[in-house]
Amino acid sequence: MLTYSEENYLKTIFHLSLGQQQGISTNAIAAKIETKASSVTDMIKKLNEKKLIKYQKYQGVTLTAEGLLAAKMIVRKHRLWEVFLVDKLGFSWDEVHDVAEELEHIKSEKLINKLDAFLEYPTQDPHGDPIPNAKGEIKQVDKKLLSEVETNKIVICVGVKDSSSEFLQYLDKQKISLGSKIEITDIEPFDQSYTVKIDNHNITITKKIASNLFVKEQ
Amino acid sequence: MLTYSEENYLKTIFHLSLGQQQGISTNAIAAKIETKASSVTDMIKKLNEKKLIKYQKYQGVTLTAEGLLAAKMIVRKHRLWEVFLVDKLGFSWDEVHDVAEELEHIKSEKLINKLDAFLEYPTQDPHGDPIPNAKGEIKQVDKKLLSEVETNKIVICVGVKDSSSEFLQYLDKQKISLGSKIEITDIEPFDQSYTVKIDNHNITITKKIASNLFVKEQ
């Protein structure tokens, strides 16, 4: 049985491992989890002992098959709870993360599978992130950043890279949501600002915004 | 902010205090929480320090107003989650307690109030226990034990005193549920066994069963 803290470490290593070849560094984990490197070393030893990660002193860590599955199950729970909070309880997408951080640690496979059914097996969470199924399989949809899309091409917003409430609230204010139709009409060479058409209104956004919106081509 | 453990102690003291004048003893708490008396003494000191309970060495403890409200909020969460599990996720009434023991510690007032609304403000949990409202008010319905009812009086089952899964599964087997119409047709003097009519079938139950069913007179 994993502790609350062990689960958070596994989840963090999982997130840091996405699109990453090498092992994850002690400092990277410490930064993400907002703790000290020495605390990370302690926990790393414990997870290694439990064969959830592979660890060689000074070489960083990688998840074992068992650790990977455990991490995916936590992510699955986190994202399913986020869907529940938004779809059933009427939370907005910028309010759900912190509560889901707690709910993801509730230990009941039956609960999470019944919740999954109740929500009708969603494949994405409110931020467009994929929800692993009960076996841990993740259906990857191909998406790219808006900043990588050429001008005058109509794309659909399907996710956010940064899901901080600050960014999400900015998107609300600009009436950008998952499903919005987006077209870059112009990029200003001087400051790299983007003029974009969102559904039916035109606005200007910075490159930073464009680099945090996932879109798919139709 | 209360810890998981502090919350469990407050809840336990609350349950033990129902229909009780004196302070709650260290041993009573230890038994309920399945821990050692010395551990209880430790925690009691901490809760006393935080002014959640009143404590005099060797004299037992009582909840302060603040402690009482905190305890009621935990009970509220526990019971609302039980309703959710049964009504929305399709759990049976004997499966929900352990999961609710975890869910009751999720810290979000917004969550619990939205859940309350989603469930349409239930006043009883799946075991017939009252659910405190957001202010901590508990609507007491008057009920008595089946063992205290006279023969040939038709009553309605409204709750269970013992809500262990063993007892609940026994009730399922006997087709006794909340809302069942019950009439004691006879009590055997020799072994105090009860012949009862449940809705439309007649069965025999022991006095122990009759002493664990709450009923209301119509």
Next chain:
DNA sequence: ATTAAAATTTAGGCAAAGCTAAAAATATAT
């Protein structure tokens, strides 16, 4: 009123998970 039993508290310790400060290993720059 003593004495025995039961309940409660104290003393001392342990494991988990964190911390700071110092030592050791690795990476980088000259």
Next chain:
DNA sequence: ATATATTTTTAGCTTTGCCTAAATTTTAAT
């Protein structure tokens, strides 16, 4: 290649919540 900087680990300490064993207080029995 060597010196410096950065990263990582180790050592030792803290808090929380639990434990056992011993001491103390209260209660019950003679």
